[in-house]
Amino acid sequence: MSIETLSTQGTPADRRPWLDLRAVWRWHFYAGLFCIPFIVWLSLTGALYLFKPQVEALIDRSYDTLAVTGPRASVADQVLAAVAAVPGGVLNAYELPAGPSAAARVIVGRGTEQFRVYVHPQTLAILKMVNEDDRLMRIIFRLHGELMMGDKGSYIVELAASWAIVMILSGLYLWWPRQAQGLAGIVYPRLGAGGRTFWRDLHAVVGLWVSFFALFLLLSGLPWSKNWGGYFKEMRQITGTAVPKQDWPVGRSDELAARLATNQAVAAGAAPMADEHAAHHHHGGGMPAMGAPAAVDYTPLDTLVATVAPLNLAAPVLISPPRQPGGPWTAKSDAQNRPLRTNLTLSADGQVLTRQDFNQRHWLDQVVGIGVAAHEGHLFGWLNQALGVFTAISLVTLAVSSVVLWLRRRPADLLGAPPATRASQQPARSPWLFALLLVALGVFLPLLGGSLIVVVLAERLVLRRVPAARTWLGLAA
Incomplete structure (x- = not known):
């Protein structure tokens, strides 16, 4: 030895x-x-x-071919229904749907947990709710x-x-x-x-x-x-190559800490609603989302979706609320093939404030991103x-x-x-x-x-x- x-x-x-x-x-x-x-x-x-994409598509196939016979509810109402399904939860992200008959996927955070809530886009019925850590590929x-x-x-x-x-x-x-x-x-x-x-x-x-x-x-x-x-993160701090937020967590504790910080920041940064009745404007004809936090205004989501969807970012595309009062909304491609990822910040009225494509990131982040994409089989x-x-x-x-x-x-x-x-x-x-x-x-x-x-x-x-x-x-x- x-x-x-x-x-x-x-x-x-x-x-x-x-x-x-x-x-x-x-x-x-x-x-x-x-x-x-x-x-x-x-x-x-x-x-x-x-084979994560293939397996998850197979698991979710029944939620991508729903019977949608009438007008869809607003995105804000879909999100309100999802958040109401998780007592004490806050919006982490709304995922752009894969098609017109797909269920809305809404990520709702609570403490260090994240829940994926599937909402019928017309009736606002909760079709499924699963803790992100309990999803099969997340367990693997x-x-x-x-x-x-x-x-x-x-x-x-x-x-x-x-x-x-x-x-x-x-x-x-x-x-x-x-x-x-x-x-x-x-x-x-x-x-x-x-x-x-x-x-x-x-x-x-x-x-x-x-x-x-x-x-x-x-x-x-x-x-x-x-x-x-x-160790790598410390070296980047010492050499001045660190970035405000890197694209990957370092260990489980770092991931949970990031979730908690996000949920606390979103809760603190929620803007008061301009219309106290906005939470009850259900265009799909459904009942009001009981238990939804009335102090949170999700109405910009419909405008933001209209802005982000035509950009054709690599799926899945996630739109997240501000993390401080009056702050910008964010949208990002969370594609498995990381070189396809793009980050946006947007104003509440749908204006794109900043855009960062993968090739604009620090070269170290690009190297790690390419390596991870190849490691996971999606480059x-x-x-x-x-x-x-x-x-x-x-x-x-x-x-x-x-x-x-x-x-x-x-x-x-x-x-x-x-x-x-x-x-x-x-x-x-x-x-x-x-x-x-x-x-x-x-x-x-x-x-x-x-x-x-x-x-x-x-x-x-x-x-x-x-x-x-x-x-x-x-x-x-």
Whole structure:
């Protein structure tokens, strides 16, 4: 586990290279042993999340083909009906409908919660109400990024992702051909070889072809994590590259804090109604929205929808109320393909005050946005989803083949760390380069750097000194 050469019986200390291939192999082995369960978990949940638009369209299909036989109610009345369905709630956003027969989708906030309310656009009947955190794809998102454990889960996933990077880089380092005779077993597996050769080739070749995509997914997911995302945010503050509001939350606590701040600001910034009877103007002929907060004026929404809809922003398009008295309304495209996103501010009478397209954002926000769009499978359509599925299947194959190789080689009653062999005691190629790579990774990924120090100290100060642990792990005294 230490970067120093691990001793082998019968090998004089003065003849051992300071970093041999066995040491690199051990880093690869232990990183894999820790990462494999997480790699399988992240691959399966990530593959499911790739199809979020299709799954959500399938779930909501019955709400997009409603029978609308008469005039539609005003947008303000639709929103009032939705807000009234959530006692103590405030409007977070109204989503532009996908078509004339689609239910109105209204996001209503209350404390740290958000509810998606489906309203019939003619009768104002509440068709469905669901907590945003209880939606299927939102659950999968949280299972993928935080194991449904909040910030603690985010730390665990980030640690696993960091060690997965070590696993992939050390695997490529070990894979690099030394005395290759042909491409078999290097760029394509010898499928007819059978036995250990088949599994070894499958592991090495799949690892080669998936390594770039896996590294990209691991790195592009870091800005969302609690630890590295916070680290990145601090660096932006120090370097003067921070923006007033970035387009992604950093961990679960940051997301909940943002929701609470939004709901409090909207409640405080609600403008008094110009007409005390405006809440009862139901053009669709429905009953007044009982319990609706009479101090909130949503009447500008009809004008704002008339302004925003012709702009043809990428769906879904959300219109949100002011966050301070007399402040502007906002509209934004919340498209999964982030380079298509646009942010607008508008006056209550429907004038566009400002517009920011994706290419006008800070270059760091553009890089992260492009990375996240590709990570989620929406940067370049179905091909992006196909590459995501390929990567997920390849990573699961890599994990299964590594477990098979380990179990076939593992001695009874021992962990089965890589044994010393004559070949493995060769000096590693460019040992200083590999050591510097580990140090650079430890600086770039602080959680990894801290865990590396803990592992090295635990091995040298504790595990090597306990005979039973030393024997089971295959360490030198």
